[in-house]
Amino acid sequence: MPTDRGQAAGRPTISEVAAEAGVGRATAARTLGNYGHVSPELRKRVLAAADKLGYRANALARSMSTGVSHTIGVIVADIGNPFFAGVVRGICDASRAGGFDTIVLSTYEDLDEEIAATNVLIDKRVDGMIIASAAVGGRDVGHIKEALNRGVPVVLVDRAVPSLDLDAVVIDNRDAAREAVERLIAAGHRRIGFVWGPPMDRPPATRRELLEAASRNLWTDGERLRGYLDALDDARIPFDPDLVMVGRKLEERVTEEVARMVALPDRITALFCTETDAVTGALRALRAAGLAYPRDVALIGFDDSAWAAVMDPPLTMIEQPVHDLGAKAAQVLLDGIRGGEPVRETHTLRSRLVERASVAPPPSPPA
């Protein structure tokens, strides 16, 4: 008596279809798998039998013998974050169009979680993976290299890892940030707050210290900080550590920090926010301080949304090609899986500064 191990109820196998149709397994397999040659006559009988039994191929078994799962894995920090949700949607769309399914894993910005996630994907024998990695280089890219060693193509999305020679689909964060801050400077601002910077135990004493912390943290954040500094340098505006928020990235902390910057003797007159949560946090602080934008404080932030457009006044924001970021990453990955030449280049998509009405000259123009 055969056990039922591995065979749930109501799941006919190809053998059963073959029996029903009165043909050999192989013939059934050929018709159902759409390969080889089968006489129209038998073909019809097999199809009829399959239909009658409600046959559905077991993708697992198929993957076992072909070694291909038609599945790609995606690792992002937080699937609940609208930015990543948009990217993932782009990935799903493009991969589905290419006949692939998607497994999504969230890491919450934790490298150990990220490593565990790559292992899960390796175990599940995905054909490739797309990672928005929290790794910054050095020794924390071991898991990515391992995937590569095991023959699993990897493409990076949103976050590049400079030390890794890999396909990556990103925007030019540094340039986008610089453009935004330049816009602020052009309006006459010189005291420009930066929210948020890298996690640090204590405020940086020097610019060098800040940059070092940044280089040990998220690639995107570091780039955006550099863009901010670039713009300051170009305008010969001295860097003031008091004007950057460091530490844990929480909306409430933004509110506190902006309140601090706004209470400074030589207070900020403009604010550059590197993320949506930073924008909302900043807005809270401004209101609490009885300050209005753009009259008292000008504001530009990352990640445009429908909300930013309906604020009153509407917000000037940086728009990222969220969907395209994901779609492009999936396309590059699929090309790689299909054996295209592994070019290993960085694909830089264009972001856009959407100018609306949150930027105005500072209250009292500097002397």
Next chain:
Amino acid sequence: MPTDRGQAAGRPTISEVAAEAGVGRATAARTLGNYGHVSPELRKRVLAAADKLGYRANALARSMSTGVSHTIGVIVADIGNPFFAGVVRGICDASRAGGFDTIVLSTYEDLDEEIAATNVLIDKRVDGMIIASAAVGGRDVGHIKEALNRGVPVVLVDRAVPSLDLDAVVIDNRDAAREAVERLIAAGHRRIGFVWGPPMDRPPATRRELLEAASRNLWTDGERLRGYLDALDDARIPFDPDLVMVGRKLEERVTEEVARMVALPDRITALFCTETDAVTGALRALRAAGLAYPRDVALIGFDDSAWAAVMDPPLTMIEQPVHDLGAKAAQVLLDGIRGGEPVRETHTLRSRLVERASVAPPPSPPA
């Protein structure tokens, strides 16, 4: 000479580990699979060998023989939508905590896509699925029944399907909507716009016609409409078809429709929006018409967010327990998979009306 079929480079199998350790396959399998009894001595040798070879279990092969994939499938309308992104995050969190991975598929509200998605999941032999279904009952639930027939547990999330006796995790949309509209009525409003209603070719002539269209469409939307009508009925306010938007659910269309309602001889003084896009669309229309909220038009909408709280004035919104919706659904599903009694009940989570400042009495109080 064995072919390399199905065996990519650098992927040692359990047999190789066994050979390396000088033990039988089964012993290696037992240690690596953490089952049965193995002497500490051999165990150590196996582990060492596995580590040396960089062994990683092939989850596919394991699933084949156990019939369990430790993977659940999720089908939602749009993973890029912040609401669903939050739900999916809840699902991922809870299922990961239970040792399961997640495959996510988007359907874009298309029933055929949804059917295709269930087939993909069946083929991949997921252990269960969570669906936010566009099905409303009748004949379009065939795919769900089929999954059930094949022994795949299904739990519904966000959207119940009344005709189906299934576990479902939802909020009480009808009650939430009624509460919101009652709040508007309590403030003195009688001309309350409803955005958005069901897709219809032309505006409904009667209330009956509208309800019929609603019952042929998304469950959540229908419930929210009923809640709106409930509140109107309780207050003996006559239903006016001119005050509901029907047709395609696009942000731009909301803007047009709200503009229309606001230009009516007996114009609306309040607005109830069933979705975030409806809120932003409405806000656009109000601004274009030179109307301010809550002074000229009061406003309540579904799906609270950080943005709604920082608007000026801040918006009164209905908050859904997004993450919990997903987490609970995953828990119920996992219980089912683990063979808990299939209770098949509807789990109703609590939503909350977050009162802020977008509701005020109508401009000129009704006589």
Next chain:
DNA sequence: CTGTTAGCGCGTTCAA
């Protein structure tokens, strides 16, 4: 406690 053996369902040679 250990090793041998038989499947899981499918793709794929190879002989007929």
Next chain:
DNA sequence: TTGAACGCGCTAACAG
């Protein structure tokens, strides 16, 4: 063109 037989990597009986 067709069907029998083998292998993918693993788990689980069974025998020792």
